[in-house]
Amino acid sequence: MALDQIVDGLSEVSCDVLVIGGGTAGPMAALKAKLKNPKANVVLLEKANVKRSGAISMGMDGLNNAVIPGYATPEQYTKEITIANDGIVDQKAVYKYAQNCFGIIEELDSFGIRFLKNENGDYAVKKVHHIGTYVLPMPNGETVKKALYRQLRRARILISNRYMATRLLKSTDGRVAGAISVNTRTAEMLVIKAKAVILCMGAAGRLGLPTSGYMFGTYENAANSGDGYAMAYHAGAALANLECFQINPLIKDYNGPACAYVAGPFGAYTANNEGSRFIECDYWSGQMMLEFYNELLSGKGPVFLQLKHLHPDTISEIESTLHKVERPTRGLFQQGRGVDYRSESIEMHISEIGFCSGHSASGVFVDDNARTTVPGLYAAGDMASVPHNYMLGAFTNGSVAGIDAMEFADSHDFAEFDAAEVALERDRVMAPTKREDGIPPNQIEYKTRRLVNDYLQPPKVTRKYELGIRRLAEAREDMQERMIARNAHELLRALEVQSIMDCADMAAHASLYREESRWGLYHWRTDFPDKDNENWFCHTLLSKRDGKMTSEKRAVEPYVVPIADDEKDLYDKQRIRASA
Amino acid sequence: MPLASYQTSVPVVVDDAKCIADKGCTVCVDVCPLDVLRISDMTNKAYMAYDECWYCMPCEADCPTGAVTVNIPYLLR
Numbered sequence: 001m002a003l004d005q006i007v008d009g010l011s012e013v014s015c016d017v018l019v020i021g022g023g024t025a026g027p028m029a030a031l032k033a034k035l036k037n038p039k040a041n042v043v044l045l046e047k048a049n050v051k052r053s054g055a056i057s058m059g060m061d062g063l064n065n066a067v068i069p070g071y072a073t074p075e076q077y078t079k080e081i082t083i084a085n086d087g088i089v090d091q092k093a094v095y096k097y098a099q100n101c102f103g104i105i106e107e108l109d110s111f112g113i114r115f116l117k118n119e120n121g122d123y124a125v126k127k128v129h130h131i132g133t134y135v136l137p138m139p140n141g142e143t144v145k146k147a148l149y150r151q152l153r154r155a156r157i158l159i160s161n162r163y164m165a166t167r168l169l170k171s172t173d174g175r176v177a178g179a180i181s182v183n184t185r186t187a188e189m190l191v192i193k194a195k196a197v198i199l200c201m202g203a204a205g206r207l208g209l210p211t212s213g214y215m216f217g218t219y220e221n222a223a224n225s226g227d228g229y230a231m232a233y234h235a236g237a238a239l240a241n242l243e244c245f246q247i248n249p250l251i252k253d254y255n256g257p258a259c260a261y262v263a264g265p266f267g268a269y270t271a272n273n274e275g276s277r278f279i280e281c282d283y284w285s286g287q288m289m290l291e292f293y294n295e296l297l298s299g300k301g302p303v304f305l306q307l308k309h310l311h312p313d314t315i316s317e318i319e320s321t322l323h324k325v326e327r328p329t330r331g332l333f334q335q336g337r338g339v340d341y342r343s344e345s346i347e348m349h350i351s352e353i354g355f356c357s358g359h360s361a362s363g364v365f366v367d368d369n370a371r372t373t374v375p376g377l378y379a380a381g382d383m384a385s386v387p388h389n390y391m392l393g394a395f396t397n398g399s400v401a402g403i404d405a406m407e408f409a410d411s412h413d414f415a416e417f418d419a420a421e422v423a424l425e426r427d428r429v430m431a432p433t434k435r436e437d438g439i440p441p442n443q444i445e446y447k448t449r450r451l452v453n454d455y456l457q458p459p460k461v462t463r464k465y466e467l468g469i470r471r472l473a474e475a476r477e478d479m480q481e482r483m484i485a486r487n488a489h490e491l492l493r494a495l496e497v498q499s500i501m502d503c504a505d506m507a508a509h510a511s512l513y514r515e516e517s518r519w520g521l522y523h524w525r526t527d528f529p530d531k532d533n534e535n536w537f538c539h540t541l542l543s544k545r546d547g548k549m550t551s552e553k554r555a556v557e558p559y560v561v562p563i564a565d566d567e568k569d570l571y572d573k574q575r576i577r578a579s580a
Numbered sequence: 581m582p583l584a585s586y587q588t589s590v591p592v593v594v595d596d597a598k599c600i601a602d603k604g605c606t607v608c609v610d611v612c613p614l615d616v617l618r619i620s621d622m623t624n625k626a627y628m629a630y631d632e633c634w635y636c637m638p639c640e641a642d643c644p645t646g647a648v649t650v651n652i653p654y655l656l657r
Contacts, residue, residue, distance in 0.1 A: 003618060052611040052638035162615070184615060212656035215632070216614065222634045223613045253656045329635045333652050437581060489615065489630060 004487040006433055009188035010426060015041040015158070016409040017402070018179060018194035020165045021228065022046035023054015023221075024391055025381030025398030026200035027148045027157075028104075032402030033198075034155045037410060043192060044157050045181060047164045047492075048223055051149055054202060055221050055358070055382065056391060059142035059325040061262050063115070064128070064390040066105060066136040067098045071125040074098035078561045080131045084285045084571050085361045085387050086518050086531070088241065088539060091560045093368040093386045093397075101396045105136075108395065111147040114140045126265035130281040130571060135261055141325045163190060165227065166495060167425050168197060168235040168377065171415035176235070176376035178417065180425045182495065187433065187488040191422055195409035196376045198401045199364065200394070201228030203246065203382040204503040206496070208352025208457060209449035210255050215442070217255050219248050219351040220382075225496035226503035228383040229355060232364040233502060237372040238541040240365040240385040240554075242510035245458065245522045246356040247289050249303075252349035256327035258305040263318045268307035271345065272300040279574050284359050286520030287574045292350055293458075293521050304345035315341050350521075352449075353457055355503060358394070360522060361387035362510075365541055370401035373543075376412065378405050431483075432494045438484035441494040448475050448497065452504050460511050460525045469508050476501050505549065510542050513551035520574075591635060591651040592617065592628040598647035599625040608639035608648050 016037070019030040022044050030044040046053050067077045077098040082089045109115060116124040116137040126135040138144070152159065162184045169177040169191070178193040205220020216222040233239060249270070251258050260270060260282035272278050272295050279291050295303055307315055319341060323331030339346065357363040363385040370378045378401040379385075381394035389397065432441070455468025479501055485491040516532035517525050539554040599605075602624035609617045609626060617639060618629040626648070633653055640648045651657075 002621070048613040048615060049611050052642070053613055057613050058637050058641070161610075210656070214653050214655040216634050217653060217656050218634070221613055221636070222632070254652070255656065328637050328641075329650060329652060332650075333657075336652055336657055439581070440583065492615070493632075 003185050004489045005186070006488055006491070007186040007188050010191070012191040012193065014193035014414065015043040016194065017042045017196050017198065017405050018192050019044045019198045019200060020179060021054070021200035021202060021381070022050035022159070023200065023202055023381065024056050025394035025401070026198070027152055028395045028398035029198045029200055029380055029402035029405070030157045031151055031155055032399045033406040034157055036403050036406040040406060040409060042157050044152065044159050045163050045165055045192065046159065046161050047184060049161045050152065050159050052145060053223065055224070056144055056326070057221060058328055059144045060138060060391050061141050061259070061321050061325050062135060062137040063105070063392045064261055065101070065134050065388060065392055066125060067101050067134065068123050068125050068136065069102060070122070072132045072134055075561045076132045077134065079563060079567070080129055081388050082559070082561070082563055083567060084130070087537065087563070087568060088361065088518070088556055089387055090557045092557060093366065095560045096368045096400070097386060097393055097396050100400070101392050104392065104396045104399060111151055113138060113144055113147050128261050128264050129283045135265065164492060164495060165231060166429055168231055169417040169421060170235060170374070171417055174375060175415040176374055177415035180422060182429055182491070183488070184492040185488050187430070187491050189426055189429065193414055195412050195414055196378065196405040198378040198380065198405050199228045199232060199383060200379070200381045200398060201383055203354055203356035203358060204229050205354045205356065206500055207354045207449065207503050207507065208452050209446070210352055211349070212253050212255065215446060215449070219250055219255050220354060220356065224382070225499045226355065227496065227499040228379065229364065229506065230499040230502040232372060232379065233506065233544055235374055235377065236544055237374045237377060238365040238543045239363065239506065240539050240541055241362045242355060242506050242542055243514045243523045243540065244286070244360050244362045244519045245353045245507065246360040247353055247521055248284065248351040248359060249289070249292055249348055250351050251330065251333070252302070252347045254330060254333045255351060256330055258346055258348050259322060260305060262321050263305060263307055266314050266318055267310050268305055268318070270348070271304050271306040273302060274300060275306065277576055280576055281574065285571050286522035287571050288520065289350060289522065290520035290524065291574045296350070303348045305348055306345045307341050308343055308345060312342055352453065353507070355507070356382045357385055357387055358382040358389045361385070361519070369404045370397055371404065376408055376415070429495065432485035433491055435482070435484045438482040439478055441483060441485060441490055441497050444475060444479050444483055445493070445497045445500060448472065448501055448504055451475065452507070456504065456507055456511070458521050458524045460523065462512065462527045465508055465512055472501070472504055472508065506542055509549050510540060510551060514540055588631045589654050590628040590631050591633045591653045592639060593649045593651065594626045595647045596623060596625045598645045600645055601626045605644065607642050607644060611638040611642050613638065
């Protein structure tokens with residue numbers, strides 16, 4: 001049987017804990033769940049292949065948020081992340097991360113992942129953030145996925161590659177009961193009953209359209225089409241602060257990180273066309289991104305990452321990192337354009353919009369135990385609401401989720417679900433394969449993402465949003481009534497478009513709900529240009545109620561680490577002021 | 581509505597002389613995060629079947645014979 005040919009099939013399996021997504025948080029969650037109860041069955045489901053899936057498929061250059069004793073304290077880190085997010089943070093989860101992450105670093109070290117140390121044997125932590133020191137390079141960062149995979153094999157985690165989860169199953173009393181998935185190469189469906197489910201499905205990185213027009217030339221791994229956000233939404237889970245978009249500075253056209261976190265500690269900096277610095281700090285925040293955006297449009301753009309002033313040996317060292325891990329084709333790209341860092345600066349730009357708590361603050365709402373608002377359902381990594389997660393946050397919160405989910409599974413039996421739910425979902429999934437004629441998924445995706453760029457990209461204008469919502473509804477109707485998939489691979493793309501469409505609707509709905517401006521460029525509403533702490537110093541939670549998208553306010557939990565009044569606006573002072 | 585096929589120059593190139601897919605190797609097809617590589621029925625060698633590339637490199641890095649080359653997709657080159 002040839003690959004991609006559609007096979008009509010449906011089977012059912014069960015496990016104690018189901019982890020969906022085998023990138024960064026997922027493998028750690030699966031591992032910790034299994035270690036918590038070695039007799040239990042843990043299934044790790046992955047749309048691609050766990051060996052090379054997710055944001056770190058080619059490894060990572062370092063940790064961007066390491067809280068290392070002697071360099072930083074959990075209190076300092078919690079304070080900085082709170083300030084960087086305009087105060088809208090439930091500190092408990094951030095503080096717990098900050099306390100636990102050093103233990104995870106030591107564990108990763110025991111897996112064979114090395115972290116940079118100085119001649120005294122101390123961790124060589126670098127300063128990139130506005131206030132504290134948290135960046136720790138990984139000299140063999142290209143081996144991360146291999147090291148994780150070894151651990152998964154050793155712990156005998158059951159890995160199912162090339163299965164895309166499409167919907168969660170729930171019992172009548174609202175508990176999670178498992179998930180429905182489809183094989184991306186045969187279209188056969190698989191129902192997985194589980195006592196607890198952990199979603200680790202990455203960012204919504206295929207939401208906006210890259211300016212190159214190449215649909216898969218996204219900042220995030222293009223496989224991260226926001227499936228986790230859509231699944232959580234349809235299961236009735238709450239999603240927090242989705243209006244706090246993710247927008248990244250990047251290498252123009254290549255659309256990958258430039259990357260100031262690597263080069264900055266060596267003396268590189270972001271500069272305008274006059275070669276002058278214009279931002280105080282290269283750490284990504286909405287406020288920093290607003291200054292970046294303003295500079296691009298000011299006549300002083302383009303913006304560059306400047307490193308030609310550095311010693312050639314230093315540049316070689318930076319190059320050896322940038323061209324080896326995370327996005328190794330950066331070197332090939334620069335070579336193709338004849339750019340040598342020794343003589344020319346790197347032209348930068350800002351990315352299309354997406355959702356990603358890795359760098360921003362939105363996502364499926366979770367508490368400090370990684371629990372969502374649906375009993376038995378967990379989320380971790382880029383799709384969960386703990387802000388500024390990065391890779392170490394995915395590992396640390398994935399670990400929290402794995403342990404808590406196994407405790408839940410150990411004290412609960414399987415929840416019963418209605419078989420009619422499976423039949424309905426099978427009809428929905430397979431619908432594009434049943435049509436003789438229609439519109440292919442790539443065209444619907446292009447149009448949806450073009451609409452996202454045209455109408456939803458900040459600055460957010462109410463009138464544009466209203467039009468955007470209408471246009472998206474038209475595209476949704478085409479998607480539901482006319483989309484065709486002629487083989488299993490096209491069906492995978494057709495299902496991803498449905499996630500993208502859901503994320504676009506959620507981005508629009510959440511943005512219109514918050515009637516103020518906050519988080520710099522991420523939520524800049526021209527009709528409400530000011531920050532309004534009186535009415536909007538709160539989270540927003542979006543969820544599906546009686547089939548309709550709704551938003552509500554949720555109070556920020558009392559701080560664990562107090563913030564003094566004169567510290568609250570430290571991240572608002574990103575622009576370098578002209579000095580006499 | 582009738583469909584037309586669309587010409588596109590694909591970024592991943594496989595050297596047929598080095599590729600050992602005809603001997604059963606499927607490494608590049610297995611690891612691709614976007615699942616865009618296939619083994620050709622005609623040549624029994626790997627090739628890029630879908631132009632949906634994140635130019636991420638696992639196919640090239642993991643190929644046991646060095647047969648795979650990832651180029652930057654033309655639109656962003």
